[in-house]
Amino acid sequence: MASGIRLVRRYPVVALTVAIGLVGAVLALAGAGWLVAWIFTGYALAIAAWQAVGMVRDLLRGHWGLDVLAVTAIIATVVVGEYVAALIVVLMLTGGEALEDYAGRRAKRELDALLARAPQRAHRVVDDHFVDVPIDEVRPGDVLLVRPSEIVPVDGTLRSAETAVDESSITGESLPVEKRAGDDLLSGSVNGHVAVQMTATARAADSQYQQIVALVAEAAASKAPVVRLADRYAVPFTAFSLLLAGVAWWVSGDPVRFAEVLVLATPCPLLIAAPVAFMGGMSRAARNGVIVKGGGVLEQLARARTAVFDKTGTLTHGSPELVAVRPEAGFDADELLALVASAEQYSSHVLAASMIDAATERGLRLSEADAAREAATNGVVARIRGREVVVGKFAFVLEHAPEARRTPIAPGELAVYVAVDGRYAGALLARDRLRDDARETLARLEALGVTHTMMLTGDAQATADHIAAELGIERVRAECLPADKVQEVAAITDRPVIMVGDGVNDAPVLAAADVGIAMGARGATAASESADAVILVDDVSRTAKAVEIGRDTVRIALQSIWLGIVVSVGLMLVAAFGYIPATAGALLQEFVDLAAILAALRAIGGRRDAAAAVAARARVGAAAR
Numbered sequence: 001m002a003s004g005i006r007l008v009r010r011y012p013v014v015a016l017t018v019a020i021g022l023v024g025a026v027l028a029l030a031g032a033g034w035l036v037a038w039i040f041t042g043y044a045l046a047i048a049a050w051q052a053v054g055m056v057r058d059l060l061r062g063h064w065g066l067d068v069l070a071v072t073a074i075i076a077t078v079v080v081g082e083y084v085a086a087l088i089v090v091l092m093l094t095g096g097e098a099l100e101d102y103a104g105r106r107a108k109r110e111l112d113a114l115l116a117r118a119p120q121r122a123h124r125v126v127d128d129h130f131v132d133v134p135i136d137e138v139r140p141g142d143v144l145l146v147r148p149s150e151i152v153p154v155d156g157t158l159r160s161a162e163t164a165v166d167e168s169s170i171t172g173e174s175l176p177v178e179k180r181a182g183d184d185l186l187s188g189s190v191n192g193h194v195a196v197q198m199t200a201t202a203r204a205a206d207s208q209y210q211q212i213v214a215l216v217a218e219a220a221a222s223k224a225p226v227v228r229l230a231d232r233y234a235v236p237f238t239a240f241s242l243l244l245a246g247v248a249w250w251v252s253g254d255p256v257r258f259a260e261v262l263v264l265a266t267p268c269p270l271l272i273a274a275p276v277a278f279m280g281g282m283s284r285a286a287r288n289g290v291i292v293k294g295g296g297v298l299e300q301l302a303r304a305r306t307a308v309f310d311k312t313g314t315l316t317h318g319s320p321e322l323v324a325v326r327p328e329a330g331f332d333a334d335e336l337l338a339l340v341a342s343a344e345q346y347s348s349h350v351l352a353a354s355m356i357d358a359a360t361e362r363g364l365r366l367s368e369a370d371a372a373r374e375a376a377t378n379g380v381v382a383r384i385r386g387r388e389v390v391v392g393k394f395a396f397v398l399e400h401a402p403e404a405r406r407t408p409i410a411p412g413e414l415a416v417y418v419a420v421d422g423r424y425a426g427a428l429l430a431r432d433r434l435r436d437d438a439r440e441t442l443a444r445l446e447a448l449g450v451t452h453t454m455m456l457t458g459d460a461q462a463t464a465d466h467i468a469a470e471l472g473i474e475r476v477r478a479e480c481l482p483a484d485k486v487q488e489v490a491a492i493t494d495r496p497v498i499m500v501g502d503g504v505n506d507a508p509v510l511a512a513a514d515v516g517i518a519m520g521a522r523g524a525t526a527a528s529e530s531a532d533a534v535i536l537v538d539d540v541s542r543t544a545k546a547v548e549i550g551r552d553t554v555r556i557a558l559q560s561i562w563l564g565i566v567v568s569v570g571l572m573l574v575a576a577f578g579y580i581p582a583t584a585g586a587l588l589q590e591f592v593d594l595a596a597i598l599a600a601l602r603a604i605g606g607r608r609d610a611a612a613a614v615a616a617r618a619r620v621g622a623a624a625r
Contacts, residue, residue, distance in 0.1 A: 011098040013047070017091045024087070037083050044086035048074040051093065068238050076262035080582040085263065085589070095275075119153040119187065119209070125197065135204045142200045146191045152198070154187045155207040160196035164349075165189045167458075176349070237565060241265035241572065248576035257578060263585040264571045264592075273560035273596040280603030281553030289537040290517075290546045297532040300515045301550025305494045307442075307450045307543070308509075310501035311457035311467055314519055314540060315438045318502075320351055320414060320430040322358035326407055327426040336426050338364040340418055343382035343389045346372035351416060352380075354430050390419040397424070411466035412459075437541040438471055444544035448551060452494050456485045458505065485509035500543050506530075517543055549605070556603045564596035 008015040020043050024036040048071045055068055070093045077086040122138050123130045123145040130145050135153050138144065143159065146152055152165070164176040167189040176192060179185065185198050188209030204210055245261035278295030285292045292298060312318050325333040341359035344352035346369060359366060372382035379392015381400075390400045394417050398404045401419035407427040409415050418425040442453060454475040457464050464478035477488050486508050489497055499506070499513035507530040510516030518531035519540065535542045571588055574580050580588065 011094075013094045014091070014098045017043075017047075017087065017094055021087055021091070037081075040083035040087045041078050044074050044078055044083065044090050047090045047094070048078075068234070072238075072242070073262055073265060076259045080256065080259040080263065082263060082582055088593075119151050119204075122153040123147070138200050138204060140200055140202060144198050144200055145195060146185075146198055147195050148191060148193045150191050151209075152185050152187050152189050152191060153207075154200050154204050155202040156185050156198040156200045158183050158185055158196060158198055160194075160198075163194055163196045164192035166192075233561060233565065237265075240569070244572055244576055252578065254578075256582070257576070260575045260578070260580060260582045260585055261572050263582050264568055264575050264580065264589050273564055273600040274557045276597055277553055277557035277560055277600040277603040280556075280601055280605070281549055284553075284603065284605040285533070285546060285549050288542065288545050288549065289535060289539065290542050290549070291534045291536060292546065292549075293532050293534075297515055298550040298553045300496045300532075301498070301547050302554040304450050304496045304498045304515065304547060304550075306452040306454065306492055306497045307445050308454045308456060308489060308492070308497060308499045308513065309473070309540075310499075310506050311455055311459055311464060312432060313502045314500055315455070315467060315471065316432040316434055318432065320354050320432050322354055322428060323413065323431045323433075324429040325426070326429070328424055330423075331420070331425050334362065334364055336418060337362065337428065338366065339384055339387070339389045339420060339425075340391050340416070340428060342367045342369065342384045343372065343380050343391045345369070346382055347374050347380040347391070349380075351414070351430055355416070355428065388421050391416060393417065401425075411462035434467065434470060435540050437539065441541045441544050442471055442473070444541070445547060448544065448547045450498065450547060452492075454488070454492070456480050456488055456501075456509070482506075482508045486512045489513050498543070498547070500540065517546065552605060553603045556600060560596045560600040563599050564592055567592045567595065 020039060024040055027033075027036045027039075051074075052071050055071055070089065074086050074089050074093075077083070077089060119135050121132050122135050122142075124133050124138065125143040125145060138154050144153065144156065158179050158181055160181065162178065162180045164178050165185065167177050167186060177189075184201075186209075187202075187204075187207035241262065245258045245265070248261050249255055249258040275295065278298055281298045282292045282295070285298075292301075309315050322337075325337050327333050327336045337355070337359050341355045341364065344355045345366065356366070367384050369382040369384055370386070372380060374380045375392070375396065378396040379390065381388065381390050383389070388400075390397055394404065394406055394415070397417035397419045401422055401424040404417060404419065404424040407415050407417075407429070409429060410431075413429050413431045416428045416430065418427065445453075453473045454477070455464060455468050455473045456477050458480055459478055461476075461478040464476050467473075468476045477484070480488070482505050485506070489499055489509050489512055496514035498515045498517060499509050500517045500519065501510055502519040506518070510518055510532075511530045515533065516531040517533045517535060519535050519538070533546055535546075568589070571580065571585070571592070575585055
């Protein structure tokens with residue numbers, strides 16, 4: 001009920017048109033047909049005058065739209081006495097605009113979540129105690145306290161000995177970054193599990209996170225609006241219709257002939273077919289786990305030529321997984337993994353869950369520790385079944401086992417070292433794995449016409465190059481901050497450009513791309529709000545599905561438009577010779593409108609998706625055999 005009231009308030013002209021139509025039907029049944037004619041005629045002319053004002057403004061700006069033909073069609077139907085047809089033209093005109101506005105409103109909320117997450121207060125050190133102050137009052141040189149798991153409020157340098165911070169919201173790197181006294185801290189990053197002090201080096205407005213917010217706003221504002229698909233046919237269709245009607249009038253000498261032709265030239269197929277097709281495409285996308293924020297997004301997806309991807313959490317899973325166990329002599333792999341996982345139960349490090357999961361998957365039994373302590377940012381020491389187990393960074397393990405040695409690792413891998421009872425026991429390697437469907441997604445995109453690919457990441461160059469080589473991505477830019485990503489996307493010449501990413505660090509570039517697609521399954525709210533489309537499931541292949549749906553939707557919209565144009569032109573030619581009276585023409589035109597709408601509804605695509613699902617299951621079955 002409440003949502004219905006909101007829609008009526010938002011689209012009062014559509015609601016009023018429907019209401020007048022219902023009142024007219026009641027009056028007609030009551031025998032007051034003459035009153036219905038006056039009401040419909042007066043209302044249609046009022047709407048035509050209102051539309052004419054906007055039409056003149058558009059014409060002065062050099063923009064021809066369907067309003068010219070719509071206003072002419074309304075007036076022509078009124079002149080020949082087809083007041084019901086006039087009201088239907090009004091409903092089609094205002095209804096098409098309402099459909100497009102409804103879709104467009106969903107794309108204007110991109111800053112809400114980003115602003116909500118921005119730090120609001122900071123803990124400033126004043127005379128050996130802490131005072132909470134608004135973040136805007138922080139000045140360079142202020143000493144601040146950052147508690148465990150808190151967001152770093154402004155850019156600064158670390159005063160405490162060491163900590164580990166999560167910079168994934170800024171750089172996209174999934175692993176915690178170790179910081180020592182004097183190292184830079186970026187606002188928007190998340191402190192580890194120990195409270196630390198920092199010295200502010202910038203005001204809030206000049207800090208990294210707030211610059212991201214500003215970049216999103218600037219990028220969203222700089223996007224060129226997408227021209228409505230139907231408007232591209234407005235000038236030729238309008239010119240042809242008016243010319244044909246004028247010639248019919250001139251040859252016959254009868255002004256009624258002008259109205260008879262224009263009754264059949266009502267632009268309802270153009271006004272409503274494209275919005276219906278795009279709403280159907282959006283519905284189909286949602287059914288496939290992709291929320292598309294407007295018909296213009298589907299148009300851009302259909303024409304996309306370049307796809308740009310973030311790495312962590314997009315092409316990779318975003319969480320490190322165990323890839324190798326390298327035990328030293330005297331230990332076997334399962335024994336070493338079981339000891340490490342048992343000790344890591346008492347660690348808060350991001351890798352701890354990976355080790356525990358790996359041990360569980362192998363069916364290994366974990367033991368409780370008699371005692372355990374975690375050395376922040378370094379590792380954990382635990383007594384397991386009477387044995388001292390040390391797990392952590394190389395330098396930390398070296399202190400407990402002097403014969404420890406580094407193990408070779410590939411780009412993108414991270415080593416965890418182990419000592420048992422003062423003896424070096426080996427190392428375990430973890431890596432952020434590629435998504436299983438990443439290669440298939442890139443291949444499908446290429447088949448759909450997206451022939452250029454690029455990867456932007458905050459990771460080290462060696463790691464980025466390794467992932468790109470595995471996937472066959474053409475261009476790579478590593479060690480990017482959010483502003484760098486925006487600049488790279490802006491410099492791409494093969495457009496439109498799709499950008500796929502997650503996390504706050506991708507919000508500006510998602511807003512700057514022609515189509516920003518956010519991986520929103522794990523709650524990357526800021527990215528989702530900044531994007532033009534949001535993938536609701538943790539599946540990067542839905543990027544290719546979105547492009548496929550965009551292409552299908554535009555194709556169906558064009559087919560529907562051309563169906564309406566061709567049939568209307570054929571009927572106009574017949575009417576130009578006087579064979580179709582105005583009343584019959586108005587009725588015939590409604591059938592044309594209905595045919596165009598039914599054709600546009602094919603964009604919902606239930607049968608195509610069902611057939612694709614059957615084919616996919618068949619491929620899986622064949623592979624299994």
